[in-house]
């Protein structure tokens with residue numbers, strides 16, 4: 001039986017103090033999927049990376065907003081993090097591990113690599129001038145299913 | 151972030167309690183650098199057993215501290231990371247220069 005999707009969406013200011021808030025929101029929403037401790041850690045980490053990028057990179061000269069949308073369908077959670085800032089001109093390059101445009105600020109350039117490694121899928125959209133949208137998803141309980149099924 | 155430290159036998163033990171992200175990074179970075187000014191220390195151990203969360207910002211902080219200490223010939227170690235922190239640390243390759251050790255609960259006394 002296919003269950004209906006469940007969605008939440010919030011908008012908040014691109015301030016570092018909201019990083020903890022954002023990851024706790026998503027984690028609390030995902031509890032309905034009965035995730036393991038490791039799965040929740042993975043999701044919190046990926047959300048933190050996406051939100052931190054908006055805080056650190058999207059709005060160099062002004063204040064701005066972050067939109068966080070989270071959708072649960074069946075046992076899959078899809079998380080969208082959007083900003084309306086400067087955008088990314090070369091997404092392929094930005095996604096490479098260790099690539100950072102802020103090496104002097106002690107950044108490692110591992111954010112996208114972490115999102116990719118901790119989630120099942122990661123898409124980054126930006127036209128290089130009006131914001132960035134990160135969409136990532138993860139199937140919860142996939143390991144358990146595999147062992148039950150086969 | 152709550153940082154507790156002690157020096158014993160020229161080893162600086164630092165217990166990081168809380169969450170290490172962009173919001174707590176500058177405090178963590180500044181506090182550690184202040185602790186490093188002690189010229190008696192010959193080794194630094196960051197105990198991550200009570201670090202409830204960290205993201206890639208933490209890699210930047212640890213790597214920056216490593217570089218700072220390496221200039222004085224002082225090795226940096228991390229101890230007891232959670233599964234989550236360990237996954238990020240591994241992914242970043244930082245273990246090649248900042249070794250992971252286990253303090254086997256010895257740190258308990260330090261608190």
Ligand SMILES: Nc1ncnc2c1ncn2[C@@H]1O[C@H](COP(=O)(O)OP(=O)(O)OP(=O)(O)O)[C@@H](O)[C@H]1O
Pocket residue numbers: 049053054056057058083085086087088094095099100101102106107108109110111112113132206207209210
């Ligand atoms: N929301 C965004 N808006 C504008 N640029 C971004 C955004 N997210 C990422 N970028 C660009 O992509 C690069 C790579 O991002 P990534 O998260 O992988 O590394 P980082 O943020 O530089 O370092 P770290 O995440 O390790 O602290 C950034 O340096 C930045 O130039």
Ligand SMILES: [Mg+2]
Pocket residue numbers: 049052053110111112206
């Ligand atoms: Mg980043």
